[in-house]
Amino acid sequence: MIAATTLTRADLADSVHREIGLSRAESSKLIEQILGFMCGALSDGQNVKISGFGSFVLRDKGERVGRNPKTGVEVPIEPRRVLTFRASQMLRDRIVKAG
Incomplete structure (x- = not known):
């Protein structure tokens, strides 16, 4: 199994340096x-x-009522904008094959 690592900006820049020659x-x-x-x-x-x-998609979520899981008290949740990522089918296929 491959150890999980994080790809950083520096890693991306280093890859561009090696592959393209900048x-x-x-x-x-x-x-x-x-x-x-x-x-x-x-x-x-x-x-x-x-x-x-893939696609980075913005979604506006409306106001809703949530519950504090500990106390069960209802709490209003303010409307907000959230960012979601949806991987392309090509990326999903590559991830499945790599796993």
């Missing part, structure tokens, strides 16, 4: 720009779709 500084800047574009689009209310990878 300097480490240029690779890091490119990764930051891509992530910045994605964050900006999401902040503006746009969804982000990366073909073959």
Whole structure:
């Protein structure tokens, strides 16, 4: 079994440096720009779709009533916007094969 690890921005920049040949500084800047574009689009209310990878989708959730599980007291939950990720079929297939 493969040990679980976390892919970081530095790992992405290092991969760009090795695969494409940009300097480490240029690779890091490119990764930051891509992530910045994605964050900006999401902040503006746009969804982000990366073909073959997946979609980052914003959803507005309405106000609802929740319960404190310990006491059972009803508590109003404010409306909010949530970010969800839906993996593409291609990514899901790759994950299943890797597992």
